[in-house]
Amino acid sequence: MSDRFEVRLAGTGGQGMILAGIILAEAAALGADKNVVQSQSYGPEARGGASKAEVIISDEQIDYPKVLQADLLLAMSQEACDKYGRDVKPQGWLVVDESHVKRVPPHACVIRVPITQIAEEQIGRIITANIIGLGVIVGLTNIVPHQAIIQAVQNRVPPGTKDINTQALKAGLNMFQDTRREQYGC
Amino acid sequence: MSDRFEVRLAGTGGQGMILAGIILAEAAALGADKNVVQSQSYGPEARGGASKAEVIISDEQIDYPKVLQADLLLAMSQEACDKYGRDVKPQGWLVVDESHVKRVPPHACVIRVPITQIAEEQIGRIITANIIGLGVIVGLTNIVPHQAIIQAVQNRVPPGTKDINTQALKAGLNMFQDTRREQYGC
Numbered sequence: 001m002s003d004r005f006e007v008r009l010a011g012t013g014g015q016g017m018i019l020a021g022i023i024l025a026e027a028a029a030l031g032a033d034k035n036v037v038q039s040q041s042y043g044p045e046a047r048g049g050a051s052k053a054e055v056i057i058s059d060e061q062i063d064y065p066k067v068l069q070a071d072l073l074l075a076m077s078q079e080a081c082d083k084y085g086r087d088v089k090p091q092g093w094l095v096v097d098e099s100h101v102k103r104v105p106p107h108a109c110v111i112r113v114p115i116t117q118i119a120e121e122q123i124g125r126i127i128t129a130n131i132i133g134l135g136v137i138v139g140l141t142n143i144v145p146h147q148a149i150i151q152a153v154q155n156r157v158p159p160g161t162k163d164i165n166t167q168a169l170k171a172g173l174n175m176f177q178d179t180r181r182e183q184y185g186c
Numbered sequence: 187m188s189d190r191f192e193v194r195l196a197g198t199g200g201q202g203m204i205l206a207g208i209i210l211a212e213a214a215a216l217g218a219d220k221n222v223v224q225s226q227s228y229g230p231e232a233r234g235g236a237s238k239a240e241v242i243i244s245d246e247q248i249d250y251p252k253v254l255q256a257d258l259l260l261a262m263s264q265e266a267c268d269k270y271g272r273d274v275k276p277q278g279w280l281v282v283d284e285s286h287v288k289r290v291p292p293h294a295c296v297i298r299v300p301i302t303q304i305a306e307e308q309i310g311r312i313i314t315a316n317i318i319g320l321g322v323i324v325g326l327t328n329i330v331p332h333q334a335i336i337q338a339v340q341n342r343v344p345p346g347t348k349d350i351n352t353q354a355l356k357a358g359l360n361m362f363q364d365t366r367r368e369q370y371g372c
Contacts, residue, residue: 018208022204022226025226025228026228028228029228029229030228034228035227035228035229036227036228036229037225037226037227037228038225038226038227038228039223039224039225039226039251040208040211040223040224040225041221041222041223041224041248041251042211042212042214042215042216042221042222042223042224043215043221043222043247061229062227065225065227065251065252066251158344158345159344
């Protein structure tokens with residue numbers, strides 16, 4: 001991966017995109033010894049229920065802390081995909097929750113995963129969809145070590161939900177473990 | 187307040203500075219209809235246990251999303267005060283948790299509140315210190331409407347802790363309600 005890796009996590013309010021961003025940032029800082037800036041912007045559009053978190057991971061000091069063109073977008077809603085789906089690098093990853101996202105812009109590397117459906121049917125808790133999504137993107141890209149993201153999830157999820165969220169994370173992590181990046185044209 | 191208001195919340199890991207930043211940002215975006223960017227940076231220093239969250243609140247679009255010189259610093263640890271205490275505007279607020287902060291740099295407007303002690307003795311839960319701190323800074327500055335910060339706290343704290351966190355917030359909010367800003371030279 002190039003020195004600077006820009007991740008955007010986008011969905012609707014209540015899907016836990018901000019928590020997912022914080023967990024990914026902590027995993028990168030503590031587990032991979034990287035410089036990280038994690039942010040969320042709110043504006044008038046926040047009233048519409050959209051939610052977006054950004055994570056910039058770099059070996060160098062991060063001078064400009066916003067995503068310009070994402071190396072990876074996780075879109076958990078159709079609105080998020082419509083809004084940010086075109087701001088992904090040509091060779092970047094566009095990962096969508098196909099439980100909610102039906103239309104995807106033309107892109108070389110689209111990964112469709114029924115994240116919310118897995119949360120509901122396999123984990124039994126729809127609220128874990130954000131953590132499954134985290135697992136999927138880390139499993140695909142290895143931007144942080146698996147052990148680091150597991151630790152960060154356990155540090156940050158509410159007490160009493162560590163086990164189910166760890167289970168959700170691992171479901172995501174294992175989904176693409178044996179996949180070669182080239183298979184997807186990314 | 188000028189158009190752009192820069193808040194830095196700093197303490198040690200586990201004091202909940204990031205959650206406090208997210209809550210303040212949501213209150214400003216949803217309750218005050220402002221543009222907001224909320225961020226945290228992690229680097230090698232994150233290993234040391236320091237924790238810092240930043241919130242920029244503006245009527246205009248926010249082009250540069252990092253704190254340059256804070257309009258308000260909430261320092262919940264001595265290390266945080268040592269590190270960021272001099273990066274406060276001359277007429278800005280330096281609010282310290284005097285349960286942990288004993289040395290403060292020379293500054294026109296220092297507010298000392300025994301935040302952690304109040305959390306422990308008055309609220310009965312030391313973990314609510316971050317929310318008391320939020321109440322203190324909003325009560326002092328009115329950067330967001332009180333109703334908005336109450337709502338944001340209730341949206342974001344873990345289930346089962348809404349009541350105690352609301353109580354903590356109000357303890358902070360009421361502490362300086364009748365104080366005139368001029369009294370502190372700010």
